[in-house]
Amino acid sequence: MTELINGTGTGAGAGKGQGQGQGQGLSLVPKAEARQSLKDFKSDQEVRWCPGCGDYAILAAVQSFLPELGLKRENIVFVSGIGCSSRFPYYLNTYGVHSIHGRAPAIATGLAASRPDLSVWVITGDGDALSIGGNHLIHALRRNVNLNILLFNNRIYGLTKGQYSPTSEVGKITKSTPMGSLDKPFNPISLALGAEASFVARTLDSDRKHLQSVLREATAHRGASLVEIYQNCNIFNDNAFEPLKDPEVRDDITLKLEHGLPxxxxxxxxxxxADGGLEVVPRQSVDPARILVHDAHRPDPSVAFALSRLDEPAFEHVPIGIFRQVDRPSYDTLMAAQLEEAVAQKGQGDLAGLLTGGDTWRIG
Known part of the structure; x- marks a missing residue:
């Protein structure tokens, strides 16, 4: 768990094995003058999701987490696309943008690149992020823009009333697939790792302690963080993740990912x-020395990718936690340095002079 002190990460998840840029995700964001509480981050809008929706739990976790960052609310921005999750900005007393379908990462990229004094968040769902928004998502991750992307994955289209989504399992019977889905679903974690995302994690809507611990690490990280949140849609895909929440079986199913631990x-x-890959075996049958120790800071993402594939047999075992947390230059930092170099070489630009210069032309 990371403590955020003046925008730097400390504690078990930060520091060791990471580069100097790690823990600087909030270093340029102005701090609040007074101590904040959960009440400060609740808006005056009526929360309108279906009763029992997992979005309520995520909202409560985020609202109670934000005060500990100690940031000015006017320097926090939540950007969403279209879908049930995308109502999120209405319910937070910060700045927010309810944008268009799948384009939240693009809009957030513009904000983060031009305003380093902002803490920029993207709220999206499996349909919004991985269908029409797939291109924007992978390029935001590839560029390593300084964003926190929360991907609510309920494996269904909820807002449009129950069609299958890019993460629905093969054979899923929905209103749009009455004979069962034929599509092999996306694995959001594998997708993010394939895009070379520098911070990739998975957590659960109902596990507030774990969810908030992951958020602490994500906000301390400088660059793009993607947090997949398994989120229950109790109307159109109820109990999709129930094995991970059932006290009788969850401890046997959940493979905990904690840096430096087996x-x-x-x-x-x-x-x-034997072939060099990874496999899951009964714990009592193996020498403890053989158990793989998790290295979230490993530069090569191949092991993290292999871990992301271990949940392929549905819920026999599911890795939960931070898959990858590495340091590499963020897009906005590189862009700012490039602009400074251009100014140093050529001086400040003159927009009026450019518009009225010799290369202009008229129509009519």
Whole structure:
């Protein structure tokens, strides 16, 4: 768990094995003058989701988490696209943009690149981010823009009343797939790692303690962070993640990802297979020395990618936690340096002179 002190990350998840840029995600964002509380971040808007929706739990977790950052509310911006999750900005007493379908990462990129004094968040869903918004998502991650992207994954289209989504499992029967979906679903974690995202994590809507611990690490990170949140849609895809929440089986299913610790659940462990890949074996049957120790700071994403594929047999075992947390230059920092270099070489630009210069021409 990371403590945020003046915009730097400290604690078990920060520092060791990371570059100097790590922990600077909030370093340029102005601090609030007075101590804040959850009440300061609640807007006056009526929260309008279906009763029992997992979005309520995520909203409550974020509202109670934001005060500990100690940032000015006018320097925090939540940008969303279209979908149930995209109502999020209405319910936070910060700045917000309810944008267009799939384009939240593009709009947020403009904000983050031009305003380093802002803490910029993207709120999106599996349909919004991975269908029409897939291109924008992967390029925001590839560029390593200084954004926090929260991807609510309920494996269904909820706002449009229950069609299958890019993360719905094969054979999923919905209003748009009455005989079962034929599509192999996206794995958001694998997709993010394939795009070379510098921070990738997975958590649950109902586990507030774990969700907030991941948010602390994500906000301390300088660059793009993607946090997949398994979120229950109790109307159109109820109990999709119930095994991970059931007290009787969750400890056996959940493979905990904590940097520097063995990757295991109560009854299972991750080891190197004979072919060099990863496999899950009964924990009691293996020498503890063989259990893979998690290295979230490993520059090569191949092991993190292999971990992301371990949940392919549906909910036999699911890795939960931070898959990757590495330091590399953020897009906005590189862009600012390039602009400074251009000014140093050529001086401040003259927009009026450009518009009236010799290369202009008229029509009519």
């Amino acid at each position: 990757i295991a659940s109560a009854s299972k462990a991750v080891v190197r297979a």
